[in-house]
Amino acid sequence: MLMLVALTGRYSDLRKGLSTLKTSLGNVEAYVYEFKLDAGWLLQNVKTVTEIELQPHTVYKDAVAALLYGLGYVEINGIATEVPIVPINQRTTGVLQASVAQSLGMSTGVDVTIIKQIGGYRADILGVGRGGVILMGEVKSVKD
């Protein structure tokens, strides 16, 4: 799906800018990108071929993942869309940590990242960049 989205959006002009977001915790310098993607066309084609009805949200999340890859923020083997950050209690943390470590052939004592759900915001992990930098984020419809 991500590849399909990337192909659909490849002719889109991508504008890049810089903006200062003023917050009570200080100013945040953000890179801003703008593009267009005809999700309606894509959704209809996916439905025709696969009979699967996707939400626009899914398409745009994949589009953002493709964009982050194209711009170098995330590694190709670190694209991880739809990875929600969920509350994890101490027990599941231990199980997951051991499980991941075993899967990777690492010591079960390896440190792993825990990110709680953030009140009012349902952030996801959008990917992992070079050197292991995590990209957390949220993709929202302006109509939500």
Added chain:
Amino acid sequence: MGTIISRFKTLESWGTASGEYVAFMSLVFGGVGSVGKEGSNAVGSAWATPVNLKELSIPSPVSSAAPPFFVYSLFNPDDGRAMVWVFKLPTAVFEKGGLNYGRLAILLRTVHEQAFRQFRGEGERIRWDEVYRLGDKLRERLSADRIRYGDSGAVLDIFLKMNDVSEQGV
């Protein structure tokens, strides 16, 4: 084969608590993975990518020493316009080296409000300085990764060829 089965068992064991750990699995599976049973917070990552365990970058625990990027995106399904804000989490959201979720929530609320205004063409000015084509950026990176991954990067030919065929058809 035993390793593969082990990884599938790992996926299964995550069940309803996927979380960011699936990012690890996404790495292990080269970006192709799906976790989820009914009611679970599932994972979908669908780019056919090279698999090379030596290339894995294991994410560090989020801390002030390794602050993550935050990506905030808004889209309008009616006209297809999307905007994406990318920034590094400021040090002010950390406390004793770890994330302070209360502060992070405050930060994100502000970011959402300002981003929403900017999406509507209001609020803080954006200094636009570059325009390029999304497909060009993707091709550049895919071509580089195709070389970087050698034989295991052959899967990327699918995308590159599809892109070439489409280009010729335009």
